[in-house]
Structures are given as C-alpha cells and as structure tokens.
Amino acid sequence: MSDSADPARPALLELLYGARHRWRTVHATLEDWTHLERSHLAFEAYLQRTQGTHGPSVAAGAYGEGPGKYPSELTLAVGLWVDDHGRFREERADHELTLVSDGERTVIYSPQTGPIEHESQQARPSADALLDPAVLIPGLELAQTGESRVAGRRTLVVDATLRFPLMPPTDIVPYGCDAVTLGVDAERGVVLRVEARFAGKPVKRVELTSVTFDEPLPDGIFELELPEGEAVRTASEVYASRNVTLEDAARSAGFTVWWPPDLPTRWQLHVIHRPESNRPKLTETVMLLFSDRESLHHFGIEQAAEHLLAWRVGNETVVEEAGMALRLVGGDILPGPPLEVHLERDGTHVRVYSDNLDRARLIEIATSLVPAPTELPPVSGAG
Numbered sequence: 306m307s308d309s310a311d312p313a314r315p316a317l318l319e320l321l322y323g324a325r326h327r328w329r330t331v332h333a334t335l336e337d338w339t340h341l342e343r344s345h346l347a348f349e350a351y352l353q354r355t356q357g358t359h360g361p362s363v364a365a366g367a368y369g370e371g372p373g374k375y376p377s378e379l380t381l382a383v384g385l386w387v388d389d390h391g392r393f394r395e396e397r398a399d400h401e402l403t404l405v406s407d408g409e410r411t412v413i414y415s416p417q418t419g420p421i422e423h424e425s426q427q428a429r430p431s432a433d434a435l436l437d438p439a440v441l442i443p444g445l446e447l448a449q450t451g452e453s454r455v456a457g458r459r460t461l462v463v464d465a466t467l468r469f470p471l472m473p474p475t476d477i478v479p480y481g482c483d484a485v486t487l488g489v490d491a492e493r494g495v496v497l498r499v500e501a502r503f504a505g506k507p508v509k510r511v512e513l514t515s516v517t518f519d520e521p522l523p524d525g526i527f528e529l530e531l532p533e534g535e536a537v538r539t540a541s542e543v544y545a546s547r548n549v550t551l552e553d554a555a556r557s558a559g560f561t562v563w564w565p566p567d568l569p570t571r572w573q574l575h576v577i578h579r580p581e582s583n584r585p586k587l588t589e590t591v592m593l594l595f596s597d598r599e600s601l602h603h604f605g606i607e608q609a610a611e612h613l614l615a616w617r618v619g620n621e622t623v624v625e626e627a628g629m630a631l632r633l634v635g636g637d638i639l640p641g642p643p644l645e646v647h648l649e650r651d652g653t654h655v656r657v658y659s660d661n662l663d664r665a666r667l668i669e670i671a672t673s674l675v676p677a678p679t680e681l682p683p684v685s686g687a688g
Contacts, residue, residue, distance in 0.1 A: 313449050314447065314448070314449075317367035317447060317449055317461070317463065317489070318447070319441060320461075320489065320491075320494040321438045321439060321441065321447075321489065321494055321496075322439045322442065322494075323438070323439075323492045323494055324437060324438050324439070324490075324493060324494030324495045324496075325436070325437040325439065326493075326495055327377050327493045327494055327495075328389070328436070328495070328518045328519060329388065329389050329518075329519045330386075330387065330388045330389070330518070330519055330520060330521070330522050331385065331386070331387045331388075331516065331517070332385070332386050332437060332517045332520055332522065333384075333385045333432075333456075333513045333515060333594075334382070334383065334384050334385070334396060334510050334513070334514050334515045334516075335336065335382075335385060335432060335511060335512060335513045335514060335515070336380065336381070336382055336383075336510075336511070336514055337380070337381040337382075337431075337480075337507045337509075337510075337511050338378065338379070338380045338381075338510045338511075339378065339379045339380075339505065339507075339508065339511065340377060340378050340508050340509070340591060341377055341378065341379055342377045343503055343506055343507075343508045344479045344508050344509065346481075346503065347479055347480060347481030347482050347503035347508055348479065348480045348481050349481070349635075350481045350503070351478075351480040351481030352618055352660075359379075363375075380398055380399075381397055381399060382397070382398055383395055383396070383397050383431070383432070384396040384397075384398070385430060385432055385548055386522055386526050386527075387430055387436060388522055389529075390463040390657045391406070391408035391409075392406055392407055392408045392526075393405075393406050393429070393430040393527070393528050394406075394527055395430055401416055401417075402414070402415045402416050403415070403529065404428075404430070405527060405528065405529040406423075406428055406527065407527050407528070408425075408485075408527075410422065410423075411423035412529050412537055414529060414531075414535075417584065417585050417586070418543065418584060418585045419535055419536075419538065419543075419584055420529065420531055420535055420536070421537070421538055421539070421540055421542065422537050422538070422539050422545050423540070423567040423648045424539070424540045424541070424586060428461065429604070429677065431476060431496065432511070432513075433476075433601075434476060434477050434496070435477065435495055435496040435497070435499065435511065435513070436486075436491070436495050436496075437559040438494065438495065439498045441465075441487075441496070443468070444467060444468055444478075445465040445466070445467060445468065445485065446465060446466045446467075446468060447463050447464075447465050448463065448464050448465070449461050449462065449463050450462050450463065453488060454489070455488045455490075455497040455498045455512065455513065456512075456513045456514060456515050456516045457499055457515075458490055458491075458492070458497060459490075459492070460488040460489060460490060460491060460497055460498070460518070460556055461488070461489040461490075461491050462467050462486065462487075462488060462685075463486065463487040463488075463489055464484070464485075464486055465484070465485040465487060466483070466484060466485070467482070467483065467485070472632070473651070476641045477499050477501070477509065478499070478501045478509070479501060479508055479509055481503055481504060482501035482502060482503050482508050482509070483504070484501070484502045484503075484505075485499065485500065485501050485502070486498075486499070486500045486502075487499050488512075493518060495674055497513045497516065498510075498511070498512040498513065499511050499512075504628065510647060532632060532641055533631075543582070543584075543585070544579070544582075544587070545579065545580060545582070546578065546579040547577070547578050547579075548575070548577060548578050549576050549577070549578045550576060551564060551576050551593070551677050551678070552572065552677070552680055552681055553576075553577045553578070554576050554591045554677065554678055555676070555677040555678060555679045556561060556679045557578060557580075558578065558589060559581075559589055559606070559610060560589070560609065560610040560650070560652060560653045561650070561651050561653050561676050562591050562608060562614055562653070562676070562677040563606070563608060563653060563655055563674040563675065563677065564593060564606070564674060564675070564677045565606075565670050565673045565674055565675075566673070567673055568595065571593065571597055571598050571599050572595050572596070572597050573595070573596050573597075573598060574594070574595055575593075575594040575595075575596075576591065576592070576593055576594075577591070577592040577594070578591050578592075579591075579592075588610065588611050589607050589609060589610065590607060590608065590613070591607075591608050591609075592605060592606070592607050592608075593605065593606040593607075602659070602660075602661050603659060603661065603662075604657065604659035604662050604667065604670065604673075605656075605657070605658050605659070606656070606657050606670075607655070607656045607658070608653050608656070609653070609654055610652060610653060610654070612654055613654055613656050613678060614678075616663070621633060621634045626668055626671075626672050627672040629648055629650075629671075629672060630646070630648065631646050631647070631648050631668060631671060631672075632646070632647040633645070633646055633647075633664065633668075642661070643657040644658065644659060644660070644663075644664060644667055645657065645686050646658070646667050646668060646670075646671040648671055648675065655671070655674065657671045
C-alpha cells in the first residue's frame, strides 16, 4: 500500500521516528509475557521458511530436562527508569534482578550471581525499542487501525506485518511471528504496548502498565548500592571458559569426554572447557565444535555430567542404534532447524547437534563416540 493510499502513514512514521526526542526521562512499570512453546514453534517455522539462511543457528524456546519441568508461559514484572543521557535502571522483582547503568558501565545484580559488570559498552534497557521505536520502521509494514488507551494514555492501535527477509527486533518480536499489533502513544510516539503473534495466537506481549515522562530522577537511581561484602566481577570471571586441546579437556573434566575419532583430517576441531561454578550455579561442560573446510558442514558436541541446560523438549523420537537409546529432536529438512541427538554414555550426558548435517550422518557420529585421549599419540620417525 502506498502512502497516497494511506494518508495517515507519513504522520505515523514521523511520530515513531521522533519519539526518542520527545522525552527527557521515563519512569515506567511494564509486564513482559511470553508463551514459550509458541515461541519455539514460531522459531522453527522461521528457519523452515528461510531454509536456515537467516537468523541464529540454534533453537531458542522451551527447554528443560523433560516435559512439564518448566511452565509454558513466562511473565516478568519490570520497573524501569531511563534518562536521555543513556542512564537506566531495571528492577525485575520476580527474579530479584537489577540492572544499573551510568551511561558507560552497566552492572547486573542478583543474589544468585552477585554483581557482574556487563561486557557490552552499549548496553541498553530491554524496553529500548519501545522508547525509541524508530528501529521498528525498517522491518514492519505499519497501518493505523484505531485508537485505545494504555497506562491511562491515548494510544494509536497499529497493525503490522513483518517485511521478509529483514530481521525483526527479537527482544520484543520473536523470530517467526507473522503479525504484530502496536499501541503507540499519540503524543510522545513511544510504544506502550506490543503483541506479537504466530498463526493467530499471541506469542509475546509487552505492555507498560504505568508511565511518567520528564519527572526529575535523582542520580542515585543510576548507582547500584552493593550489599556488604560484595564486589563487582566481570562476565569473563563469572562465566570462565578456556580454549583447550581435546587432551586437556579429557584430563581436566570431572566426567568422561567423548569424541568421534574417525573423521577425515579436513575436519577442524575447537574445544571449549567451562569449569563448574557455584555463583551462579553452573555445571561443568565441554564443547567440541567441528567444521569441515571443504563442504562447510559443521556440528557440535556438548557434554556434561548432568542434563544440559539446552536439553530441548518436544517433537522428539527415541530410536535404538548400535545398542544405544538415542533421543532425536528437530526436523530433517536441510538446511533448516537444528537436529539434535541426545544420549548418555557412562554417566556423561551428550548432545550432538547440527543445522546442516542430516539425520543419518548425525546418528552415525553419535554412535561412533569413544572416550577422548588424555595424551597426544607418540611421534614416530625414521630410525
């Protein structure tokens, strides 16, 4: 539809584009709701549609150790303070999580992790796309369809569809959602409400339940008062990991590390060892990342002494191969959504995954695993 067919569109675009300059401070509360299962299904549909050529190569959505472990819906209540100098504060009461930025340095705090300095120098609040909605314009076809009220303010109802193949802003519009409705503040241009849907059903909804503009915010709002005895650590300190050799990983890990020994020499291997940590509580893991320089195929093997965090659930099949029970998750249309093979070997939980190797090849790799060597093979030479 051209602008001449929709005379309100230029005014709507100008309202969204200039929203960032119509406020000095924002104090708001918001509710962030996600339907995890639908988010997962939308993501799988997105990768099917793009044949795996757009977006991340690992699935995001409902994960867990088994059906029913996690709820199908997640709701977050967030308190937000922002000013036009890049400073912000977020408080998520349900998760006892606080993010504070003075415009240059961002610190994240929860009782489970302690204070951690954010690695990015450009950290922004999670609602940034709502307060500066100009970023929504390139990826959405917009049409005003009515008016409403959100947080006590007059709001324009805007229906939107995603422009393919441009990527949606995934913090408020998950991958694969095919329809979006925005509630745009008629005076300020900020987005007060967004609902993203897939196949006619809501996947994610973010709504400001209260909002005040341009009230003075004391400097102390943007400073984190640390509990006694706490010290700020960097993310690299908290989530320590090392690039190691396969032999180093096999010697260091507190579980048997498994690997496929019969790959052709053109396959390159990168090994990452992450030790166990108590704050936050993270299990020790070893990741083997394989890439074929000729075919550009790749796959990963993640392993630990307990069920892995990314242990996907749903759309699964259990097969028996080489005397082993293999749990298969995901499709077999390539390129496309990642396929995963889950198994357990002598107390080690193993996840073999790829988005461009087919089912038969991934099963072959999973059943060929043997304990990794702890020492380099001896070098022989002419006597």
